[in-house]
Amino acid sequence: MKFVEESPKMTPVLRETDVLVLGGGPAGLSAALAAAREGVDTILVERFGCFGGVITQSMIGTIAWYRYAKTVDAGGIGLEFEKRAKEMNGSINILGNIKNKDMIATLEQEGLMVNGEPTYEVLETEVFKHVADELVQEAGITPLLHCIAVDVVMEDNTIKGVITESKSGRRAILAKRVIDATGDADIAYLSGVPFRKSPKNELMEVTVNFGASGINIGKFLMYVYLNPSRIGDWGETSGKEEDSFTTYLVEPFKKAKEAGEIPKNVDIESFWTNYTDAGEITSFNGIHMKNIDPTDVWDLTKAEIDGRKRVLWAIKALKKYTPGFKKARLRTIGSSLGTRESRKIIGEYEITENDIRNQARFEDSIGICPEFIDGYGIAVMPTTGRYFQVPIGIIIPQKVENLLVAGRCVAGDKISHAATRQMCCCMVTGQGAGVVAAVSIKENVPCRQVSIPRVQEALKRQGVRIA
Numbered sequence: 001m002k003f004v005e006e007s008p009k010m011t012p013v014l015r016e017t018d019v020l021v022l023g024g025g026p027a028g029l030s031a032a033l034a035a036a037r038e039g040v041d042t043i044l045v046e047r048f049g050c051f052g053g054v055i056t057q058s059m060i061g062t063i064a065w066y067r068y069a070k071t072v073d074a075g076g077i078g079l080e081f082e083k084r085a086k087e088m089n090g091s092i093n094i095l096g097n098i099k100n101k102d103m104i105a106t107l108e109q110e111g112l113m114v115n116g117e118p119t120y121e122v123l124e125t126e127v128f129k130h131v132a133d134e135l136v137q138e139a140g141i142t143p144l145l146h147c148i149a150v151d152v153v154m155e156d157n158t159i160k161g162v163i164t165e166s167k168s169g170r171r172a173i174l175a176k177r178v179i180d181a182t183g184d185a186d187i188a189y190l191s192g193v194p195f196r197k198s199p200k201n202e203l204m205e206v207t208v209n210f211g212a213s214g215i216n217i218g219k220f221l222m223y224v225y226l227n228p229s230r231i232g233d234w235g236e237t238s239g240k241e242e243d244s245f246t247t248y249l250v251e252p253f254k255k256a257k258e259a260g261e262i263p264k265n266v267d268i269e270s271f272w273t274n275y276t277d278a279g280e281i282t283s284f285n286g287i288h289m290k291n292i293d294p295t296d297v298w299d300l301t302k303a304e305i306d307g308r309k310r311v312l313w314a315i316k317a318l319k320k321y322t323p324g325f326k327k328a329r330l331r332t333i334g335s336s337l338g339t340r341e342s343r344k345i346i347g348e349y350e351i352t353e354n355d356i357r358n359q360a361r362f363e364d365s366i367g368i369c370p371e372f373i374d375g376y377g378i379a380v381m382p383t384t385g386r387y388f389q390v391p392i393g394i395i396i397p398q399k400v401e402n403l404l405v406a407g408r409c410v411a412g413d414k415i416s417h418a419a420t421r422q423m424c425c426c427m428v429t430g431q432g433a434g435v436v437a438a439v440s441i442k443e444n445v446p447c448r449q450v451s452i453p454r455v456q457e458a459l460k461r462q463g464v465r466i467a
């Protein structure tokens with residue numbers, strides 16, 4: 001590789017704060033809210049123009065699609081997002097129009113409805129941009145959008161802040177505690193935390209999501225009812241969810257491939273959600289691309305461009321082969337492709353597949369997550385009330401002080417990632433990180449020496465289920 005030498009420069013300090021959170025996805029939002037609510041000065045920095053991460057950039061509103069009648073929930077900020085979105089007319093009751101008693105009885109039997117009400121609503125991801133703004137402002141967090149963290153300020157093995165780039169130029173932000181919620185563990189990586197990343201041909205796929213309008217929803221739902229998909233079609237299950245209903249669309253894309261309209265080696269099988277009375281389906285999660293390293297700018301560019309081409313193929317296939325789609329049009333393409341897996345830090349504790357599958361219990365729990373595994377061809381849904389506890393060690397990186405990590409890049413083995421990457425778990429690790437940062441500042445101790453009972457007390461006060 002060829003190099004250029006940059007001249008040394010003095011970088012102005014934009015701001016100093018107690019807690020600095022990088023990345024405004026489900027984890028970063030939760031971390032910032034939790035820290036600010038503990039009374040410490042908090043800044044939330046996001047590289048794009050809105051908070052929400054995958055929710056708003058890739059239009060994923062199914063924050064709670066794991067929830068069945070018997071699911072034991074984590075509580076805390078995750079539930080608050082759903083409640084607040086609903087209050088602000090920012091969620092969709094996709095089962096709300098079902099009046100047929102037999103259908104309601106079937107959904108109740110499956111655990112997807114209780115007393116005629118669905119177990120969850122789907123977030124309206126455009127409205128969520130505003131919901132997030134409101135929550136951030138109410139908590140007194142200092143928001144900073146269109147600002148990317150590109151380097152770290154270190155003193156020996158302690159992080160003191162980050163260097164950012166934005167339209168205002170290159171600026172430092174200094175902080176007593178830094179929380180890396182970038183998804184890709186950018187800050188941990190830059191500060192020298194040990195990490196692992198699978199070879200790119202083994203990483204989970206990236207996805208360009210899209211939405212469509214002009215759909216005859218009634219006709220389409222009848223087609224879905226007559227051609228149901230099962231969770232068992234995705235891969236290995238624990239058995240109990242094998243025949244559970246899911247919104248998975250395969251046939252139109254299969255037909256387009258058979259007709260030579262979509263290349264046979266292209267991965268298009270779409271999970272769809274969020275239909276509206278206005279004839280829209282706002283999220284098709286089906287354009288998947290393998291062999292992409294989300295920390296390589298060339299791969300990211302290729303995936304965005306290939307993904308958009310495939311979206312157009314998908315729309316054509318939907319129009320031609322799906323009842324109700326004759327007049328359909330492309331409505332939106334996610335403003336950024338969605339990433340499922342890249343760097344994972346090596347933490348004080350590495351959560352394992354065994355922990356997830358066997359209801360692990362930890363004395364240093366910072367929350368619980370329902371037993372929900374989705375990835376690597378495994379689909380286990382939390383239909384029975386089983387759950388695991390989340391230990392503090394997975395958010396505390398090795399080697400670097402004053403740094404915490406939250407969201408999909410927390411420490412753990414391969415299969416555990418199929419659980420910890422879920423938004424419900426990202427919000428638990430985010431809220432935990434925010435509270436640990438705040439309590440450790442108040443106690444004036446490094447994060448890894450924080451008082452666990454004080455952290456747990458604060459989390460309980462914030463509505464988090466610990467045990």
Ligand SMILES: Cc1cc2nc3c(=O)[nH]c(=O)nc-3n(C[C@H](O)[C@H](O)[C@H](O)COP(=O)(O)OP(=O)(O)OC[C@H]3O[C@@H](n4cnc5c(N)ncnc54)[C@H](O)[C@@H]3O)c2cc1C
Pocket residue numbers: 022023024025026027028045046047048051052053054055058060061062063064065147148149150181182183184186206207209285337338339340406407408409421422423424426
């Ligand atoms: C297509 C797709 C569908 C999914 N469906 C579901 C689902 O239905 N339910 C579910 O629970 N989970 C789902 N997931 C998984 C889940 O959405 C993610 O794992 C989760 O959003 C991760 O949260 P996070 O906060 O760690 O990261 P992200 O949501 O990725 O947020 C990271 C944020 O950090 C910002 N950022 C990154 N780098 C920097 C930087 N250097 N400086 C400043 N900001 C930065 C990003 O712009 C982004 O806003 C899906 C994932 C994908 C990709």
